[in-house]
Amino acid sequence: MSSGFDYDLVIIGAGVGGHGAALHAVSCGLKTAIIEAGDMGGTCVNRGCIPSKALLAASGRVRELRNAHHLKSLGIQIDHVTFDRQAIADHAGNLVSKIQGDLTNSLKRLKVDIIRGWGKIAGTQKVTITGDGGEKTITAKDIILSPGSVPFVPPGIEVDGKTVFTSDQGVKLESLPEWVAIIGSGYIGLEFSDVYSALGCEITMIEALDQLMPGFDRDIAKLAERVLITPRDIETKVGIYAKKIIPGSPVVIELADFKTKADIDVIEVDACLVATGRIPATKNLGLETLGIELDRRNFIPVDDRMAVLSGGEVVPHVWAIGDANGKMMLAHAASAQGIVAVDNIVGRNRVIDYRSIPAAAFTHPEVSYVGLTEVAAQELAQAEGFEVATSKSYFKGNSKALAENEADGMAKVVYRKDTGEVLGVHIFGMHAADLIHEASAAIAHRQAVQDLAHLVHAHPTLSEVLDEAYKRAVV
Ligand SMILES: Cc1cc2nc3c(=O)[nH]c(=O)nc-3n(C[C@H](O)[C@H](O)[C@H](O)COP(=O)(O)OP(=O)(O)OC[C@H]3O[C@@H](n4cnc5c(N)ncnc54)[C@H](O)[C@@H]3O)c2cc1C
Numbered sequence: 175m176s177s178g179f180d181y182d183l184v185i186i187g188a189g190v191g192g193h194g195a196a197l198h199a200v201s202c203g204l205k206t207a208i209i210e211a212g213d214m215g216g217t218c219v220n221r222g223c224i225p226s227k228a229l230l231a232a233s234g235r236v237r238e239l240r241n242a243h244h245l246k247s248l249g250i251q252i253d254h255v256t257f258d259r260q261a262i263a264d265h266a267g268n269l270v271s272k273i274q275g276d277l278t279n280s281l282k283r284l285k286v287d288i289i290r291g292w293g294k295i296a297g298t299q300k301v302t303i304t305g306d307g308g309e310k311t312i313t314a315k316d317i318i319l320s321p322g323s324v325p326f327v328p329p330g331i332e333v334d335g336k337t338v339f340t341s342d343q344g345v346k347l348e349s350l351p352e353w354v355a356i357i358g359s360g361y362i363g364l365e366f367s368d369v370y371s372a373l374g375c376e377i378t379m380i381e382a383l384d385q386l387m388p389g390f391d392r393d394i395a396k397l398a399e400r401v402l403i404t405p406r407d408i409e410t411k412v413g414i415y416a417k418k419i420i421p422g423s424p425v426v427i428e429l430a431d432f433k434t435k436a437d438i439d440v441i442e443v444d445a446c447l448v449a450t451g452r453i454p455a456t457k458n459l460g461l462e463t464l465g466i467e468l469d470r471r472n473f474i475p476v477d478d479r480m481a482v483l484s485g486g487e488v489v490p491h492v493w494a495i496g497d498a499n500g501k502m503m504l505a506h507a508a509s510a511q512g513i514v515a516v517d518n519i520v521g522r523n524r525v526i527d528y529r530s531i532p533a534a535a536f537t538h539p540e541v542s543y544v545g546l547t548e549v550a551a552q553e554l555a556q557a558e559g560f561e562v563a564t565s566k567s568y569f570k571g572n573s574k575a576l577a578e579n580e581a582d583g584m585a586k587v588v589y590r591k592d593t594g595e596v597l598g599v600h601i602f603g604m605h606a607a608d609l610i611h612e613a614s615a616a617i618a619h620r621q622a623v624q625d626l627a628h629l630v631h632a633h634p635t636l637s638e639v640l641d642e643a644y645k646r647a648v649v
């Protein structure tokens with residue numbers, strides 16, 4: 175233990191970011207405490223990745239077993255597939271309990287002190303915790319802030335948690351509305367449309383920007399739309415935003431043109447999922463005691479070592495990781511940042527490499543990517559004076575995908591024309607979320623398509639889609 179301090183490290187927030195930081199801190203020999211005011215495991219475990227993936231797993235199976243045409247092409251006939259909504263919801267709930275328990279036990283096993291209550295910076299190397307037992311103050315050599323994020327609900331939208339709700343309630347699958355509006359076509363909108371459409375709901379998807387899935391590479395988003403949206407019971411309204419939403423039966427949604435703000439239509443639906451992004455949970459953290467100011471979107475400013483910045487200068491002994499710094503709002507990014515912060519605390523100078531961190535939407539089929547989109551690569555190319563090239567390969571040319579009769583999909587590699595360095599890889603298709611890691615490793619090592627095209631892939635595997643894209647880049 176550091177002389178004079180209660181702990182070497184105190185972490186505020188026991189989400190996946192805080193958890194990852196705590197495990198690494200113990201392995202580095204730091205006496206560590208973690209403070210949690212709500213559910214151990216935070217968003218990912220309780221209201222995010224875990225329950226949503228359980229719902230996607232069950233509903234995906236229903237979709238597959240109800241696809242008579244696909245099954246018939248494989249020589250299989252299944253007459254009647256039924257499901258029990260509550261049992262699917264229970265599968266998600268049980269998984270949450272299990273993983274929450276595992277995460278808590280892993281901290282206890284490593285002798286991380288778990289302190290329940292609201293944590294707040296109370297001065298240099300000092301934190302107060304307000305909980306059931308009143309308030310107490312502890313000291314620590316270093317403090318990691320990991321308070322995470324909450325759903326963003328745009329002005330004009332009223333959430334009652336029953337008929338108009340966010341993913342916080344959506345993951346509980348308390349009902350299956352006949353007609354559900356989904357506001358937003360980002361990760362949450364896409365994943366929930368996959369669940370709801372598989373379980374027989376009719377969907378209206380409303381996206382304010384002028385294209386669906388605006389955060390994804392254009393070629394991939396276009397193909398994903400052709401497979402995930404167009405053939406399903408999903409009506410889309412693009413370039414249109416939900417100006418006002420009134421909960422009830424029915425839910426009333428006033429739609430307006432996003433650019434002109436002119437009123438367009440009023441629709442009435444059975445329920446509405448608001449999936450319009452997330453905002454940092456950075457209020458009431460006592461940041462002002464150290465003169466730390468949030469950025470204009472209320473994220474905690476950090477450098478690539480995860481050190482908190484104030485007016486561009488490092489604030490000694492304070493670090494911020496995960497959704498609260500807004501750099502990359504993903505579970506694995508949060509824990510990777512936690513590890514980087516701890517490494518810097520113990521004097522190993524390390525920075526995070528966002529370009530090599532992959533992301534995926536767990537739809538059926540999946541979407542994944544790592545690195546830059548083609549548009550972002552072109553912008554970088556203009557700034558740095560190089561040319562960008564791309565190569566594509568298709569699942570319909572892949573023997574394994576054809577054997578599965580699941581040939582919708584594409585891999586796209588974005589690379590530097592001069593050196594061949596891979597800048598980004600985007601995949602849409604079966605098991606895309608698993609296939610992306612080979613590309614992630616390549617980008618982490620800044621490898622070139624010329625080298626990657628020589629790697630031998632097992633045949634027949636879906637990985638050969640990426641192999642083919644690299645080979646096409648060098649012919
Ligand atoms: C529906 C949904 C699905 C998702 N699916 C995926 C996915 O498949 N893959 C993926 O990578 N990401 C996914 N995400 C994103 C992922 O959940 C987040 O990126 C991740 O949870 C961020 O972790 P964190 O530790 O930064 O914050 P959080 O998980 O939000 O944890 C922060 C914790 O800090 C606590 N806290 C806050 N302030 C204080 C305080 N002052 N004192 C004490 N405790 C405090 C909170 O109670 C909370 O438990 C999903 C998100 C949602 C909503």
Ligand SMILES: NC(=O)c1ccc[n+]([C@@H]2O[C@H](COP(=O)([O-])OP(=O)(O)OC[C@H]3O[C@@H](n4cnc5c(N)ncnc54)[C@H](O)[C@@H]3O)[C@@H](O)[C@H]2O)c1
Nearest residue numbers: 358359360361362363381382415416449450451503534535
């Ligand atoms: N598989 C995963 O990794 C995964 C899954 C779910 C969530 N997440 C994380 O959670 C975050 C939040 O997800 P999300 O889908 O809510 O956000 P998002 O930022 O991915 O998408 C929000 C979408 O809503 C649109 N929008 C915003 N306001 C609108 C309005 N008033 N009317 C119509 N459209 C509007 C935006 O243009 C955008 O396309 C993600 O950024 C991601 O970091 C990750």
